[in-house]
Amino acid sequence: MADYLLSTYSRINLSFTHGKGAWLYSIDKKKYLDFASGIAVNCLGHSNPILIEALRQQSKKLWHTSNLYEISEQETLAKELCKLSFADKVFFCNSGAEATDGIVKIIRRFHYNRGDKKKKKIIVFDNAFHGRTIAGILAGSSNKHREGFLPHAKAKGGFIRIEFNNLKSLEKVIDSQTAGVFIEPIQGEGGINVATLKFLKEIRKVCNRKKILMAVDEVQCGIGRTGKFFAHEWSYIKPDLLSTAKGLGGGFPIGAILLRKKIAMQIKPGSHGSTFGGNQLASTVSLAVIKEVSKKKTLNNVINIGNYIKIEINKLIKKNPHVLEGIFGKGLMLGLKCKVSNIEFVEKLREKRLLVVPAANNVIRLLPPLNISREETNQALDSIREVMSEF
Numbered sequence: 001m002a003d004y005l006l007s008t009y010s011r012i013n014l015s016f017t018h019g020k021g022a023w024l025y026s027i028d029k030k031k032y033l034d035f036a037s038g039i040a041v042n043c044l045g046h047s048n049p050i051l052i053e054a055l056r057q058q059s060k061k062l063w064h065t066s067n068l069y070e071i072s073e074q075e076t077l078a079k080e081l082c083k084l085s086f087a088d089k090v091f092f093c094n095s096g097a098e099a100t101d102g103i104v105k106i107i108r109r110f111h112y113n114r115g116d117k118k119k120k121k122i123i124v125f126d127n128a129f130h131g132r133t134i135a136g137i138l139a140g141s142s143n144k145h146r147e148g149f150l151p152h153a154k155a156k157g158g159f160i161r162i163e164f165n166n167l168k169s170l171e172k173v174i175d176s177q178t179a180g181v182f183i184e185p186i187q188g189e190g191g192i193n194v195a196t197l198k199f200l201k202e203i204r205k206v207c208n209r210k211k212i213l214m215a216v217d218e219v220q221c222g223i224g225r226t227g228k229f230f231a232h233e234w235s236y237i238k239p240d241l242l243s244t245a246k247g248l249g250g251g252f253p254i255g256a257i258l259l260r261k262k263i264a265m266q267i268k269p270g271s272h273g274s275t276f277g278g279n280q281l282a283s284t285v286s287l288a289v290i291k292e293v294s295k296k297k298t299l300n301n302v303i304n305i306g307n308y309i310k311i312e313i314n315k316l317i318k319k320n321p322h323v324l325e326g327i328f329g330k331g332l333m334l335g336l337k338c339k340v341s342n343i344e345f346v347e348k349l350r351e352k353r354l355l356v357v358p359a360a361n362n363v364i365r366l367l368p369p370l371n372i373s374r375e376e377t378n379q380a381l382d383s384i385r386e387v388m389s390e391f
């Protein structure tokens with residue numbers, strides 16, 4: 001059947017029939033513990049009864065009418081997202097990459113509408129990943145992702161790349177054409193690199209001083225993943241714009257841009273849009289997701305289980321220092337830095353029926369559902385322990 005699919009992925013020969021909570025059931029009737037969560041998407045596990053009920057009820061009423069008309073479900077979701085964050089306004093789209101594109105457009109239009117037509121440059125970082133659209137691959141750091149897709153090999157598209165967590169390089173690159181800074185508070189694909197609180201605070205200060213915008217990409221690290229509703233909250237700063245997707249729909253495709261009023265004021269009807277963005281079905285499911293994720297119980301679980309995993313993995317590292325170098329990250333966005341091949345490690349874990357995700361820089365990502373139990377975590381740790389002893 002795969003003969004008919006464009007070969008953009010090198011897929012694993014594994015297919016699932018259904019899932020329940022943190023468990024996936026394969027076509028050959030094997031049970032897998034899912035510490036990948038569809039790459040940080042299924043934040044409340046598979047077949048969550050609350051999400052099923054929200055989807056079921058809405059599916060009987062109305063799925064989609066387009067943004068030609070008012071959509072009360074979308075308005076409710078926007079209001080809740082604003083209540084949970086720094087934002088005053090929300091724009092809905094369908095994916096993380098689309099949110100990246102929107103952020104880039106809005107940053108530039110903000111300055112343009114205020115009469116500063118030269119401010120177009122956006123500062124991005126080494127090891128960044130912002131999606132696979134043209135703006136996404138330009139903002140991201142991977143040359144491989146750009147190869148053959150741009151008008152010419154050296155096209156930069158107005159993005160200036162600097163070192164992650166390097167305070168000195170930041171101020172040096174800002175000039176009169178700089179429009180903003182776009183950063184993942186924790187880089188996911190790039191290998192679970194955590195922006196220091198000092199670095200995020202400094203970006204905020206510099207952006208204020210230079211009157212440019214600070215945008216955070218929380219597509220992977222947002223929606224409860226680090227134990228706060230949004231990851232930047234750990235640094236006590238407020239960005240001007242934020243992109244989110246993945247966990248926002250718990251498996252239903254939806255993305256969003258959150259922004260402050262002063263920026264929103266510059267964006268007028270006709271300047272941006274999306275046919276599907278925030279339709280009734282997506283908005284209803286997403287509302288159910290964020291209500292669950294924002295509960296103290298969920299966020300505390302993320303912090304407690306995350307800390308527990310770190311403690312246990314550090315014990316394992318002491319016993320097997322030749323396999324892992326360390327564990328990084330926050331909450332349930334954790335990265336195991338490998339000394340052995342991360343790909344081989346991931347394959348061996350899969351043989352033990354534990355699913356995890358590789359990342360750049362020889363890292364393995366642990367991204368379990370946010371409501372994972374201690375018992376399930378212990379099962380995952382047992383598999384990791386066994387595989388470590390095999391190396």
Ligand SMILES: Cc1ncc(COP(=O)(O)O)c(C=O)c1O
Pocket residue numbers: 095096097098100129130131132184188189217218219220221245246
């Ligand atoms: C930080 C970040 N931004 C953007 C994206 C792109 O999201 P999507 O795959 O939904 O387009 C991703 C996807 O992994 C991501 O991790």
